[in-house]
Amino acid sequence: METTYTFKHRNILGIEQFSREDILYILDTARSFKEISTRTIKKVPTLRGRTVVNLFFEPSTRTRLSFEVAAKRMSADTFNISVSTSSTRKGETLIDTARNIEAMHPDIIIMRHAFSGAPQLLAKHVSASIINAGDGAHEHPSQALLDMLTVFEHKKEITGRKIAIIGDISHSRVARSNILGFTKLGATVTLAGPQTFLPPGITSMGVQVADTISEAITDADVVMALRIQQERQNDPLIPSLKEYAAFFGINKSILKLAKPDALVMHPGPINRGVEMSPDVADGEQSVILDQVTNGVAVRMALLYLASGGNRNNSEI
Numbered sequence: 001m002e003t004t005y006t007f008k009h010r011n012i013l014g015i016e017q018f019s020r021e022d023i024l025y026i027l028d029t030a031r032s033f034k035e036i037s038t039r040t041i042k043k044v045p046t047l048r049g050r051t052v053v054n055l056f057f058e059p060s061t062r063t064r065l066s067f068e069v070a071a072k073r074m075s076a077d078t079f080n081i082s083v084s085t086s087s088t089r090k091g092e093t094l095i096d097t098a099r100n101i102e103a104m105h106p107d108i109i110i111m112r113h114a115f116s117g118a119p120q121l122l123a124k125h126v127s128a129s130i131i132n133a134g135d136g137a138h139e140h141p142s143q144a145l146l147d148m149l150t151v152f153e154h155k156k157e158i159t160g161r162k163i164a165i166i167g168d169i170s171h172s173r174v175a176r177s178n179i180l181g182f183t184k185l186g187a188t189v190t191l192a193g194p195q196t197f198l199p200p201g202i203t204s205m206g207v208q209v210a211d212t213i214s215e216a217i218t219d220a221d222v223v224m225a226l227r228i229q230q231e232r233q234n235d236p237l238i239p240s241l242k243e244y245a246a247f248f249g250i251n252k253s254i255l256k257l258a259k260p261d262a263l264v265m266h267p268g269p270i271n272r273g274v275e276m277s278p279d280v281a282d283g284e285q286s287v288i289l290d291q292v293t294n295g296v297a298v299r300m301a302l303l304y305l306a307s308g309g310n311r312n313n314s315e316i
């Protein structure tokens, strides 16, 4: 990459905002941070004195903990506010909540919200950097970045790879961010799922929609299953989970259609036996826990870059 490149994004709202160069730069930065988590003393002073607030209005295990671990490994002070502890439950608006948080001078607010666009709205009203930790069915940029880092680690190159994404595309912010990211890096993204899970016009995002799961998985380099987002469905969109598992679950038999060294991925949380059989989730092609490990490095990079960090900083 040219040395003249500078990362210009103060807010991390979605993969849509990033160029190919931005994505590669974030992933390079994440690689440089990854080793810190393998040290006996897993802490560097890079964000010492910075304040990071986790503002989560939806449940999360991986993303919230991963951002908190990332911030602590960089010596930032971290605070968590969840829907149960937020005054939005007492009728306060999201913007008022955010302005009150801002009055305490945090440097970064990491936000997850059920409404698409909520982090973008916040970014217009507060001066702290906003990092989107998942907004409705819109985007989940840190998840897509950790997915791309994981594929790079195992496959060396993303250009020309076939990425099969299977399942609930309509309600998945992970799918949207990964489609944007992998296509910007030159991969071919093929989708498959029940018709009710495939949004009309999705091909305008530069993806292919397969008629069958077999077509999507054949010769794939990566098979990514998505969680069925039941919390975002007003009415059931599939007859039953049993039927979904029979037609769209990833099992050993269907996986044989992919390349022999294909990676199996899932953003979590997994519904075992529905989106993926346990022997596939725990099998030797699975990189699901590598995704989680890489999540910490990617989030360290995002916190650093959102703080105006420079990779040549000698304190790393």
Ligand code: CP
Pocket (backbone or CB within 6 Å): 059, 060, 061, 062, 063, 064, 134, 140, 143, 267, 268, 269
């Ligand atoms: N992948 C993901 O967003 O997981 P959590 O909901 O546990 O954060």
